[in-house]
Amino acid sequence: MSALLEVVGLSVAYGRIEAVRGVDLRVGQGEFVGVIGSNGAGKTSLMRALAGVVRPAAGHMRFAGADVTGLPSHRMVAAGFALVPEGRQVFADQTVEDNLLLGAYHRIGRDRAGVGEDLARVFTLFPRLAERRRQLAGTLSGGEQQMLAIGRGLLARPRLLAIDELSLGLAPRVLEQLFPVLTALNRDGLSILLVEQMASYALTVTARTYVMEQGRMLLEGRSRDLARDPRVLAAYLGRHAAAP
């Protein structure tokens, strides 16, 4: 699989705190990749560096065939990297439709038809958003706000959709509606990078997973193999490996 995103030796530091320490990561074209790890492992810091929200202290990033090391977030969006940030960060006092259109700010002036198509597609994927298009985003439920944040990411028409903590604060019933949407988007060709606390979900929907701890990549492998790995079972799934 050719690499869409290739990261080598990436580090992120906040003053003297090194949150990400020399991480290598790769997402193939059309791949669905997960990152799991405990609180404070550095997952969000990694995603923010990939998205150009924070500048890496060291390392190199290639995306869609170009060196994108240190590019600011608006350039990463234009290159096709969309981040659905931890905690959604929707604009509470704007409507659902206006929040979605914010995802397309970089192309709204020159691609009205395309933006209209993408808006219609998001409303088909998430009928709840279609029904609430004129409602203020702050009045949506947590699950609907996550749908909105994903929809806003899709309005960028990304090559890679990165999602930080899809499950945050959501009930299993809501997650069971959201994960199949990601699977369907991936089947249609979208590359996805999913950071997830709920390792059991992430290992089920993704093809390959990285395990991050204390700023480093501890393990990497096929999700179905990691789901049976004793180290993953004990640390992230709260289970002991089944007796052979």
Ligand SMILES: Nc1ncnc2c1ncn2[C@@H]1O[C@H](COP(=O)(O)OP(=O)(O)OP(=O)(O)O)[C@@H](O)[C@H]1O
């Ligand atoms: N803006 C910041 N300034 C200083 N330190 C930070 C900042 N953001 C994160 N950190 C520190 O970096 C480390 C990694 O945090 P990060 O949020 O990346 O972890 P995480 O894996 O996303 O955790 P969680 O699972 O809780 O979301 C932590 O020790 C955290 O305190």
Ligand SMILES: [Mg+2]
């Ligand atoms: Mg985080």
